Amino acid sequence: NAGVTQTPKFQVLKTGQSMTLQCAQDMNHEYMSWYRQDPGMGLRLIHYSVGAGITDQGEVPNGYNVSRSTTEDFPLRLLSAAPSQTSVYFCASAGQAYNEQFFGPGTRLTVL
Amino acid sequence: AQSVTQLDSQVPVFEEAPVELRCNYSSSVSVYLFWYVQYPNQGLQLLLKYLSGSTLVKGINGFEAEFNKSQTSFHLRKPSVHISDTAEYFCAVTRGNAGNMLTFGGGTRLMVKP
Numbered sequence: 290n291a292g293v294t295q296t297p298k299f300q301v302l303k304t305g306q307s308m309t310l311q312c313a314q315d316m317n318h319e320y321m322s323w324y325r326q327d328p329g330m331g332l333r334l335i336h337y338s339v340g341a342g343i344t345d346q347g348e349v350p351n352g353y354n355v356s357r358s359t360t361e362d363f364p365l366r367l368l369s370a371a372p373s374q375t376s377v378y379f380c381a382s383a384g385q386a387y388n389e390q391f392f393g394p395g396t397r398l399t400v401l
Numbered sequence: 402a403q404s405v406t407q408l409d410s411q412v413p414v415f416e417e418a419p420v421e422l423r424c425n426y427s428s429s430v431s432v433y434l435f436w437y438v439q440y441p442n443q444g445l446q447l448l449l450k451y452l453s454g455s456t457l458v459k460g461i462n463g464f465e466a467e468f469n470k471s472q473t474s475f476h477l478r479k480p481s482v483h484i485s486d487t488a489e490y491f492c493a494v495t496r497g498n499a500g501n502m503l504t505f506g507g508g509t510r511l512m513v514k515p
Binding site: 293322381395 | 405407410433437443444445446447450452491493495502503504505506507508
């Protein structure tokens with residue numbers, strides 16, 4: 290099993306550009322989440338999904354969109370990148386609520 | 402709303418010494434508690450979790466944590482650390498009705514010195 294994979298590993302954008310961060314898992318997990326990590330602030334939940342076709346907002350959803358058309362994939366879209374979105378982004382999945390979340394290796398995004 | 406406070410941003414310690422990383426939470430409902438570890442340039446992995454039952458929880462790599470409901474704390478301990486324990490440690494909570502929505506503390510960087 291590859292576990293949770295994320296692409297790209299690094300990305301530099303200019304303000305106003307859009308892009309999609311990819312996340313995939315091969316563990317048949319129902320629960321998937323996106324977090325951003327900023328120094329001193331831990332990880333903050335952006336969006337999450339409890340199954341295909343079901344998504345909801347987390348703590349910091351503004352400027353981000355998600356969709357969940359399949360169990361395996363959970364892409365995160367930045368509609369119009371801003372410097373405040375410079376961060377490390379982690380995708381995670383879990384088989385059941387309250388169970389261990391498995392994290393991907395992260396995407397380091399810089400917005401100039 | 403819930404919040405998590407990790408009281409120390411950095412903890413330097415010598416190899417083979419004991420260590421305690423402190424975590425306090427606030428929540429108006431029952432919570433489930435987790436400790437995750439992040440090694441440099443990697444994602445997070447689970448050390449241990451408290452869902453119910455015994456308040457002393459044992460995890461991987463010799464770590465343990467004790468849930469104290471009256472003090473709303475979930476401190477992480479290890480009796481003897483190794484150089485390889487150098488990493489960032491995150492305490493996290495989720496509400497009883499919030500599934501996998503984790504709220505993280507700001508993290509504690511453990512620096513083990515030879």
